[in-house]
């Protein structure tokens with residue numbers, strides 16, 4: 056007779072390095088006590104990162120446009136193409152923001168839209184070349200799966216060609232924004248025009264095959280069930296296996312945060328802090344082929360992000376300098392953290408801060 060493993064057995068297996076199946080994960084998320092999830096995730100984090108450091112990135116988030124045709128029900132940032140509040144930054148404005156970042160010791164920009172209906176491929180390649188020619192040391196992680204699929208649609212060319220052109224123009228990485236929940240039941244409800252989970256995975260797969268830097272995200276709390284959250288993680292894990300076997304260039308990291316409902320068309324409630332922490336721990340347990348799990352201070356606040364460092368996270372995210380998307384949806388935590396503030400949070404948690412680059416290479420470590 057087949058008997059279900061107990062939650063303690065499953066946690067023990069995960070800590071020992073065994074892979075948990077989708078069903079194992081669902082059972083754990085439903086039944087494991089929060090303290091047990093935390094302990095197991097922390098044990099795995101300590102095994103993977105025994106050095107006692109927590110990393111962070113000095114970067115700037117630049118939203119080059121807020122014009123968007125996707126109409127996600129959970130988004131308070133975008134404006135429709137005809138809106139007088141729509142904007143598109145000039146290359147010079149973007150350059151000015153990069154100069155400020157360089158003065159801050161920053162190494163990376165995260166350049167994200169809006170999914171603009173009219174910009175053609177040469178807008179993006181010209182922008183990337185403009186940046187790389189003037190600021191050659193800056194890493195450019197830009198756009199997201201839905202943005203690059205939009206360019207392919209406008210240009211009527213394959214996605215692989217779009218990515219190759221962007222890379223040739225200076226793109227270093229394709230961030231994993233817009234994953235939300237990687238299952239079509241929820242996607243069809245919250246963002247029916249954003250593309251299927253398969254399209255998100257395919258864009259990341261192609262980016263990884265080209266050698267672009269990629270990271271994985273998840274936004275939870277839309278009313279999805281535990282199976283959908285678990286599928287999200289196993290789908291990321293499957294792609295990670297595939298990409299690591301192909302050319303050792305998988306996702307650098309995973310980050311999750313809870314849906315921020317203020318000023319959105321969907322409205323609703325924000326998930327409690329404990330649920331966020333459970334999701335961080337759960338992702339550490341399920342994503343056995345991911346080295347890095349990041350805490351998310353812009354959405355959850357510094358205190359909860361710090362707490363996440365005991366629930367499996369080993370990275371404190373980035374300075375951002377400005378953040379316009381989750382803050383538009385009411386994440387009331389400010390839009391920037393200085394390096395000193397990040398150091399303070401990491402030290403308070405008992406770790407040594409370590410400045411990293413976008414590929415998680417360590418640029419410098421500091422005292423605890």
Ligand code: SF4
Pocket residue numbers: 123124125126127130131132133168169170201246
């Ligand atoms: S989340 Fe992104 S794709 Fe969706 S409406 Fe907002 S800007 Fe557009």
